[in-house]
Amino acid sequence: MSEIAPLLHGEDLSSPDAFHAPLHVPSAGDEWWRSSVIYQVYPRSFRDSNGDGMGDLPGITAELAHLAELSIDALWLSPFFTSPQRDGGYDVADYCDVDPLFGTLADFDALVARADSLDIRVIVDLVPNHCSDEHVLFRAALEAPAGSAERAMFIFRDGRGPDGSEPPNNWQSHFGGPAWTRVINADGTPDQWYLHLFDSSQPDFNWDNPAVRAEFERVLRFWLDRGVGGFRVDVAHALIKAEGLPDWGGRADGGSSEGFPGHEAPMFGQKEIHDIYRQWRAILAEYDGERILCAEASIDPLPRLTNWVRSDQMHQAFNFAYLHQPWDAHGLRHVISSSLTAFDAVDAPTTWVLSNHDVVRHASRFGLTDGAPRGGDGIGRADAQPDTATGLARARAASLAMFALPGGIYLYQGEELGLPDHTAMPDDARQDPTFVRTAGERIGRDGCRVPLPWEAGAPSVGFADAEAPVAPWLPQPEGWDDYARDVQSTDPDSTLSLYRTALQLRRDLRLGAGSLSWSREFESSDVVAFRNGEVLVMLNMGEFAAPLPEGTVIAVSTPGSAAGGMLAPDACVWLLAAG
Template sequence: MSEIAPVLHGEHLSTSAAFHAPLHAASEDDRWWRSSVIYQVYPRSFRDSNGDGMGDLPGITAELGRLADLSIDAVWLSPFYTSPQRDGGYDVADYCDVDPLFGTLADFDALVSRADALGIRVIVDLVPNHCSSDHVLFQAALAAPAESAERGMFVFRDGRGTDGSEPPNNWQSHFGGPAWTRTVDTDGMPGQWYLHLFDSSQPDFNWDNPAVRAEFERVLRFWLDRGVGGFRVDVAHALVKAQGLPDWGGRADGCSSEGFPGWEAPMFGQDEVHAIYRQWRGILAEYDGERILCAEASIDPLPRLTDWVRSDEMHQAFNFAYLHHPWNAHSLRHVISSSLTAFDAVGAPTTWVLSNHDVVRHTSRFGLAEGAPRGGDGIGRSDAQPDTGTGLARARAASLAMFALPGGIYLYQGEELGLPDHTAMPDAARQDPTFVRTGGERLGRDGCRVPLPWRAGAPSFGFADVDGSAPWLPQPEDWAGYARDVQSMDDDSTLSLYRTALRLRRDLRLGAGSLSWSRALEATDVVAFRNGDVLVLLNMGEFATPLPEGTVIAASTPGAADGGHLVPDACVWMLTSAG
């Protein structure tokens, strides 16, 4: 057993006086999205039904039953639209069709029908800030003269300098390099510049133009009419830019840095964006079934994020402050308290998320040594490598603690298998535009997007139903132990943990529950809170800590409650005798 903490405090947790008054009260509001569990599917990497090396819609449909076993309420599909795939489908060429890589509209309809039969809603990704440079609207803009209606759909500007050879301002792309590209006129002469906050193949729409707003209202209705349960809105804070497009000396992603607070970033978080989402909320309200909007809005400080989830705007917003919390009890308590306080102030549910398609998976993040680089730029073979054992133990513990929090949960495909990032991927295999635009200085997000392992003994670990092409990204050679078929037969696997804990979360209505912090442990390395009758203990310290009298109903690892003590890097849920 691990060394025991020198201060014994476990017995104090058996009394209700050991807890503060509830920070967050239980809710009687039973609208599904207020306590939902939503599973993100990255279609390219989920399941390949035809052996072409790329995941597809039929592959997703075939496995929805397995996702239902996780007690989820919805699946969120990353883009599957027609696209040249220069940025994994986030460069959309046609918002109202399915890319042949993934199938057809009929395949999409079949997916929605199957999901509906299983009681699962389908949320689709919407990318309104930018489209593909192949989009018919942008091609028309390139062919049209300056100041034309076609160019008015995008952000075109004359360059600075006597000959217009300098970009209109100093904005930088989120993927590296300038955020402007100069066009060539039909006579072969240099022309205007167009804005792209991301890749040069992703021109930004001009949301000051009513025609752009009308186009996306058409897109919303197209998918709502096909039965989708709502939309996850990509970079929802970026649509409207500050008038005059002033220079910006801060970070390209608009997050705060010394001397440049994020709320001053001219390309993000403009007040005018909220009118757009009020209009969209009204459109969704015309449809039955509580369709939702979820904002991907990287906004700081945290209270500013709640502007996106006021009662007449979006239903949910991703909590990136929580996603990026370090393995530290004080930091975790702070971000949970700050989140609940901020979102409660506007009557919105908090969302909790630990991994997605843009960041290093939390199994790998939590395995990195303190101070090692982490985030969305990937881990390469020449970087310090995560400790896989520590990372998995902490990831399981963090997930179990998250599942007990009131509000909505987002899962990223493969985290229920405990998947790490592919941290030894050859550079030649990388496809993220970040890697290309920075000359390899930033590795990008390919490591967290590797195709899933389904069967340990099959080619590509069963990612493809039939033998065929190699997966679009290579899988690590040692992933057999992570395969779903192996974990399905192991009661102690990460998959079994997720199944058990998420079923308990639903049965005990923890998503609609309360949160009260422990008094006894608030200055320790143990995060301790109550949600209704459930006591949650997460040991983020170096020592084992005593457990109170009671029944352990869920544990992050089989040995978590070792000899009446909670070992380091572990979490348990308990029912105790406290009143």
């Protein structure tokens, strides 16, 4: 079998005739969020300024200049609010204060000021579906009787069965096990049940109650008054539950029913939810500086997701269809085309993302063999292990291709270093409630949340700014020194250098505000090829080298992979078209 994929028709790919008509035409609007690059920081694992084993706000502030080198527009901070940290801060006990683990409100203000000096906005992660069972409102609800105003802030129900000993319905928690927990009174007698789509320590708010809506409007204004650039809204599709809380035939994180065709999960995607976001959009409009809302909404199909990003609601929504797309050229072309078509229909930008704090990092995901575990359930020591070299090569190629797409880009801390998941983490070190609630059946997300490596050879690989730091809250794997930022900063062939170069080119060439036209030449092959402005992008997802058209190479995912007129497998290249 030939090791070279033949040119399909022999056309000159530098010619405009070699491309279809533009699939995506840029919006007339030039707002920053339409073509933004937003960098996610998971504070617990970014940088530890005091050596206590936990990342913190001063650590983030100290390193913002490094992030500015990535040509980012904004920083998205995962939760740093007061929390018992049973779910990594997504169990909030006080929405208007900083947990002492991370610092103080003064530290937050200093972070915003430093970011502003670097022309970087700060976006706060808001968790409105549920709070911690240590939140003052939930404590009051536990102390109040059934039917009280305090309990009406949450979803309390009587149990089923003659003695109320069965849960109110059959819903399952996203983290495993029942989505209901029964309250036991001080005298030992059983009481009502409360709903928690996630951990039992995370009771769901009752968004049918106007008092809940008023409380979160207060929270929005608290942070907007402190200068934040907007909010990423956690589980944005779950706030309203279907009337009557009917039984459901699947996991709480299933967006649609396999056993109930034509019906939607009763805990997700209810139409009344959009009125909430219309009100939030109006609040943000009262503030200057184009503050934004981004929805974490796991909704299928893509045209339904656009209901969240109409002009009176969210500005952006995460594109999970793109995030979960396997290494396959035909599928990738389809999801890109479908995304641009759907979001263009409502004049909203498509967003592109390959990694975040809830999924296996793409440097590991793309190194898995077919059928191996992927996504939010994690990879453990007993699972098939990724091929490190293949995973990194594909991750670099996928990232370079993504940077050339029009719309918004989300980066997850450490991906610019090519970090893989920690797939060999000892079970006794894991902290994700998913792992605990499923007795290890689902590994969870700890592997993608490991503290970052900053300095090779230093304690905790430079994660902590201390001579004798406490061990990081999650263990770092062997070989982390090879990924350290200081090593990569001086290596022109490193993943960090690739990100710096490509993201600066993306900004200089205004690719985020550009258009996309598919190549006719490769549309049925394992090569994804498109044009954005004067840049021709080729991503080889096949087994064989592919011929390159004439043009000047301005970025390549792996050194030497675009040599001799050929593009190697698992590689991506940007060319300035000849002529």
